[in-house]
Amino acid sequence: DIQMTQSPSTLSASVGDRVTITCRASQSISxxxxxxxQKPGKAPKLLIYKASSLESGVPSRFSGxxxxxxxxxxxxxxxxxxxATYYCQQYNSYSRTFGQGTKVEIK
Amino acid sequence: EVQLxxxxxxxVQPGGSLRLxxxxxxxxxxxxxxxxxxxxxxxxxxxxxxxxxxxxxxxYVDSVKGRFTISRDNAKNSLYLQMNxxxxxxxxxxxxxxxxxxxxxxSFDIWGQGTMVTxxx
Numbered sequence: 141d142i143q144m145t146q147s148p149s150t151l152s153a154s155v156g157d158r159v160t161i162t163c164r165a166s167q168s169i170s171x172x173x174x175x176x177x178q179k180p181g182k183a184p185k186l187l188i189y190k191a192s193s194l195e196s197g198v199p200s201r202f203s204g205x206x207x208x209x210x211x212x213x214x215x216x217x218x219x220x221x222x223x224a225t226y227y228c229q230q231y232n233s234y235s236r237t238f239g240q241g242t243k244v245e246i247k
Numbered sequence: 248e249v250q251l252x253x254x255x256x257x258x259v260q261p262g263g264s265l266r267l268x269x270x271x272x273x274x275x276x277x278x279x280x281x282x283x284x285x286x287x288x289x290x291x292x293x294x295x296x297x298x299x300x301x302x303x304x305x306x307y308v309d310s311v312k313g314r315f316t317i318s319r320d321n322a323k324n325s326l327y328l329q330m331n332x333x334x335x336x337x338x339x340x341x342x343x344x345x346x347x348x349x350x351x352x353x354s355f356d357i358w359g360q361g362t363m364v365t366x367x368x
Binding site: 183 | 292356359
């Protein structure tokens with residue numbers, strides 16, 4: 141099975157900061173990677189698919205990059221509404237896998 | 248409105264069974280792979296199982312193989328998860344999610360609100 145490892149586990153940043161979250165796959169997954177945002181008590185929300193494609197309606201401050209085994213999610217200018225936990229997910233195989241999550245806190 | 252609504256969660260004793268349902272509306276349910284994803288209290292997301300459009304292919308995470316069965320009824324626009332031999336570690340919120348596999352992606356673009364399953368004596 142493909143394992144997904146995110147770093148850091150927790151991140152604290154100020155409003156306006158550029159924030160980067162990394163996700164590593166245990167084997168190459170090409171660009172078959174998605175990013176989700178989950179706010180407390182809510183279902184996850186799709187942000188990015190195919191590693192770098194922005195889901196409709198998602199603010200342009202969110203971007204994704206990478207291929208193979210290393211991927212990043214970047215928030216160009218952190219906003220108070222971005223307080224959430226972010227998950228990467230691979231879909232290179234029919235058995236999907238999520239990363240363990242990165243909690244973003246606002247300083 | 249495109250929507251998924253889960254039901255069937257509750258409190259069950261270890262070793263017991265429960266059947267979750269997910270009602271789809273607002274889209275052509277039979278055209279999509281569907282998934283179950285769970286989240287234990289205070290923990291991250293865990294993919295549980297998925298099923299092909301016609302039900303001919305099903306995949307499971309190792310921890311539920313032989314205990315859980317995913318199924319669907321396209322005539323009723325419904326997805327199911329039959330959970331047997333439940334354990335304390337199955338305690339979680341269970342989400343159903345629409346899969347875009349076959350549409351240029353395999354990401355989950357629509358999620359339900361979740362249903363809580365608690366396994367405890």
